[in-house]
Amino acid sequence: MGSAIVSLLLSVAVMYLCHQLAAYILTLPNTTFWSPVRKIVRGIIQQWGSIPAMIVAGTGIFILTYWMLTRGTMRYLKELDQALTEVGLGRMDVKIPLRTSDELGHLAQHLNATVEGLNVSIREITNGLGEIAEGNLERKIPAQTGELAKIADSINHMADRLNQSIEEERLAERSKNDLITGVSHDLRTPLTSILGFLEVIEEDRYKDETELRYYVNIAYEKAKDLKKLIDQLFEYTRIQNGLPLQKSELDLNGFLGQLAEEFVPILDKSGMLCRVSARQGNAIIHADGNLLVRAFENLLSNAIQYGADGKFIDIVISIEEPWARVKFINYGKEIPSSSLPHLFDRFYRVDSSRSKASGGTGLGLAIAKSIIDVHQGQVSVTSSPQSTAFEVLLPLE
Numbered sequence: 001m002g003s004a005i006v007s008l009l010l011s012v013a014v015m016y017l018c019h020q021l022a023a024y025i026l027t028l029p030n031t032t033f034w035s036p037v038r039k040i041v042r043g044i045i046q047q048w049g050s051i052p053a054m055i056v057a058g059t060g061i062f063i064l065t066y067w068m069l070t071r072g073t074m075r076y077l078k079e080l081d082q083a084l085t086e087v088g089l090g091r092m093d094v095k096i097p098l099r100t101s102d103e104l105g106h107l108a109q110h111l112n113a114t115v116e117g118l119n120v121s122i123r124e125i126t127n128g129l130g131e132i133a134e135g136n137l138e139r140k141i142p143a144q145t146g147e148l149a150k151i152a153d154s155i156n157h158m159a160d161r162l163n164q165s166i167e168e169e170r171l172a173e174r175s176k177n178d179l180i181t182g183v184s185h186d187l188r189t190p191l192t193s194i195l196g197f198l199e200v201i202e203e204d205r206y207k208d209e210t211e212l213r214y215y216v217n218i219a220y221e222k223a224k225d226l227k228k229l230i231d232q233l234f235e236y237t238r239i240q241n242g243l244p245l246q247k248s249e250l251d252l253n254g255f256l257g258q259l260a261e262e263f264v265p266i267l268d269k270s271g272m273l274c275r276v277s278a279r280q281g282n283a284i285i286h287a288d289g290n291l292l293v294r295a296f297e298n299l300l301s302n303a304i305q306y307g308a309d310g311k312f313i314d315i316v317i318s319i320e321e322p323w324a325r326v327k328f329i330n331y332g333k334e335i336p337s338s339s340l341p342h343l344f345d346r347f348y349r350v351d352s353s354r355s356k357a358s359g360g361t362g363l364g365l366a367i368a369k370s371i372i373d374v375h376q377g378q379v380s381v382t383s384s385p386q387s388t389a390f391e392v393l394l395p396l397e
Contacts, residue, residue: 080108121148128155137163187229190222197222232363235294236346239370245288249397252283252317252324259296260315263304270308274300278317283324286397287375295371298364299328299390307332307388323393335383343381344369 083094094115125148128141137159141152197219206212253276260274267274303313310331318325335343346366372379377394 080111083111118148121145121152125152125155128152132159137166187226190226190229193222194219194226229363232367236363236367236370239291239367239374243291243374245291245374247286247288250285250287250289250292252285252326252394253278255289255293256296256315256317256326259293259300263300266301266304267313270304272304272308272311272313274313274315276315276317280317280319283317283319284397285324285394287394291371292375295368295392296326296328298368299392302364303328303330303388303390306330309333310387319396322396324396326392326394328390328392329387331387334385335381335388337383340381340383344379 086094095112124142128139131139132155139159141155143149143152197215200206201212201215201219206215257276260276263274300313300315307313307330312331314327314329316325316327316329344365346363369379372392372394375394377392379390379392381388381390383389
């Protein structure tokens with residue numbers, strides 16, 4: 001725009017000077033030197049007229065001056081176009097020279113800043129990918145802008161998922177090793193006792209038949225404990241490996257009422273009473289009844305085993321959308337707070353000696369939690385000097 005205005009002004013000035021010069025030439029005396037010039041000027045004026053002649057001359061002068069003034073600008077535009085073409089082809093080391101301070105100079109400055117910003121972002125992404133490839137999955141690529149932000153976020157998300165997968169794999173491996181260690185320990189204890197008593201019998205190191213029967217009975221009880229542990233271990237691993245569920249509609253009120261009735265002989269033997277209360281109407285869930293009864297049996301057995309001092313067990317059923325809530329409350333001794341986070345771990349016992357004496361395997365609560373987990377439920381425990389409550393949440397139908 002500036003070049004056009006300057007060209008127009010120069011054209012007007014030159015045309016004015018030419019007009020004045022032509023008028024001056026026509027007033028000169030008819031000499032030998034000026035005669036040809038006067039003749040040409042007079043011929044142009046007579047042929048075209050003074051105004052058309054000035055328009056033609058002005059147009060030519062305008063085009064010539066405009067071309068001369070914009071020749072450098074056009075070369076600069078070609079440089080900018082070349083630089084943009086190279087950037088488009090992936091050459092991010094292009095530097096556009098700043099030749100002017102006008103709009104084109106500002107454009108070149110902005111293009112250089114944009115290319116440099118892209119270079120910095122690409123270097124950050126490249127360095128981050130290099131560290132991630134070397135195994136540093138904690139490396140985060142700094143936040144970017146525009147489309148590069150999506151790329152950086154995707155890479156960070158990929159690294160997080162990969163890191164999580166590796167941690168889960170390590171946890172699974174550690175869990176498998178812990179399971180093998182726990183199984184070996186718990187199988188060895190009753191097996192050692194069985195072999196010890198059988199050895200006494202084999203070597204006839206008993207006094208009489210009464211002592212023989214005593215040793216046989218101990219070996220038999222230990223063998224039953226061993227079978228119970230193997231059965232529970234098989235059940236636990238079967239659930240952990242994705243046991244298919246056979247779901248049907250269950251009313252928890254009737255389901256738990258029937259379970260409490262089936263435990264009456266065991267409760268009577270322990271001198272206890274189980275009270276079932278429902279705070280709302282029917283609590284309908286969709287679950288595998290065979291599996292769920294196993295989980296509730298384990299929780300109820302645990303309450304009987306460790307809450308006998310309280311004489312009562314309360315099963316409280318309530319509805320809190322979208323959950324059905326079941327509480328198994330016993331009034332025995334308080335569970336230490338340090339033990340609460342580990343109660344559902346495999347082979348964990350609050351009191352190792354008491355648990356073994358009472359036949360506990362350390363798998364009952366782990367099995368109950370696994371069954372509730374596969375039903376997309378939750379289980380937790382709280383304990384105080386007054387009571388201990390195991391709480392189960394199951395999704396309503």
